[in-house]
Amino acid sequence: MLERLGGEAVPMQADRFEIIGRSPVMQDLFRELKTIGQCDASVLIEGETGVGKNLVARALHRLSPRASRPFVALNAANLNDELFESELFGHVRGAFTGAYGDHKGLARAADGGTLFIDEVSELALTAQAKLLCFLDQQEVRPVGGLQATKVNLRVICATNQDLREAVKAKTFRQDLFYRLRVFGLRVPSLRERREDVPLLVDHFIRRFAAHYGKTIAGVSKEAMAVLMQHDWEGNVRELENEIERCVVLTPDGMEVQGDVLSLELEPVTPALKTNGTAVDGSLLRESRHAAERSIIDKTLKRHRWNVSAAARELGISRVGLTRKLKRLGLHRPGTRPSLASG
Known part of the structure; x- marks a missing residue:
């Protein structure tokens, strides 16, 4: 969806992709998405945990000429070399203990579309070498198999680590870094776009109210003030979890009040008021x-x-x-x- 802002058409809060934001940093990100989505080069998405890197990857896919083809995701965290190779390239029956049948592999499943590898920084160096070889050749040979198959896909990777520092520390291959980062996208933290918090809160309230079959009449000024000043170390994912909790705890037809917020969201005033009665701030903090x-x-x-x-x-x-x-x-x-x- 496009919205006319400052005389220029830029993507708005993206109910199409569920990437919510009208802040300047998000407008910049939307412009980059629109441009990079049209090409076929590899993309490295960087950003803190919970900023929505997977949503950005899906948006790139849906903006690309490959949109009608598969989008296949692989999380590289906690995958040893053997499991990574088997998940990506597949395996044949009997290739290793527990291989009771043939497994197609995610690279072949993504043929014609997009392969998204999340937490790519967690790959061991040997797995990184195999990934680099695959990117160069676009060829898949299952573990234990002899026949190689050509595939045609776009690779998008994401990380919450600084891969430049990992390259310096020799825990990430420099050649793979440059191969993955033909285009680099950085997703801003929620701390960098606090003005988007009310939009996100409204989005999540609508979603969870519908999910739980409730009517929520918005958020009180006191609660919104707390939500606006919180640092959100877990970013959008933390805010999403917080709003789901608030929707569950808020009576049907009422607005979210400060007394249903989590303990970690410290109130901006020593006491909040509920139903006109002052609540002692220390007691509230203790219960939270x-x-x-x-x-x-x-x-x-x-x-x-x-x-x-x-x-x-x-x-x-x-x-x-x-x-x-x-x-x-x-x-x-x-x-x-x-x-x-x-």
Whole structure:
């Protein structure tokens, strides 16, 4: 969708792609998307956890001449070399223990369309070499197979790491970096576009109200003030999770009030008012503190104290969750009060 802004047609909040924003940095991103989407070169999307890199990748695909062909996604996190090769190129029956049948592989599944590799920075150096070879040859040979098959696809990758620093540290191949980054797109953090928070809040309220069959009459000024000043370390994903929680807790037909916000969203005033009655700020913070501790503790236990997995579910960065654990005094059972693995 296009909106006339400043005399120039630029993509607006994108109900077409669910990329929401009218801030200057997002207008710049929309312009880049429109231009880069039309070409067939590789794209590297960079940005913090939760900014919407996967939505940007899908938008590039839908703006491209390949839009009618498949969009296939592969998350490279936690894939060892063998599993990465099998997922990308496929395997034949008996290629390794557990290979009970032929597997087509995602590269062949994406033939004619777009292959999106998320968290590409997590690939080991040997897997990076295989990816580079594939990009150069556009040829697939399944693990354990002899026959190679040509494919024709566009590759888009994403990372939340600084790959330039990874290249310097020799944990990421320089030749692969330049091969992936024919075009580079940086998705801004939510902190860089706070003026988009009300648009996003409205979008998520509409979505979750419909999902839960409720009517939500908007957001109170006090609650919006808190949402606007929060740092959003988990970016749009964290905001999305927060609004879903608020919609669930808000009575049908009412507006979201400050007292349903999570503990981590510290109020901008010492006390909030609910139904005209002043609520003591310290008591409110204490109750939210207990609620946040309980949610994080249950999430960590569900993921067997894998901090990275828990952070992804909570919609915040691993560093952000680490800080919360220290602040809340949470630590893995059987260890001293310091962060355990993840």
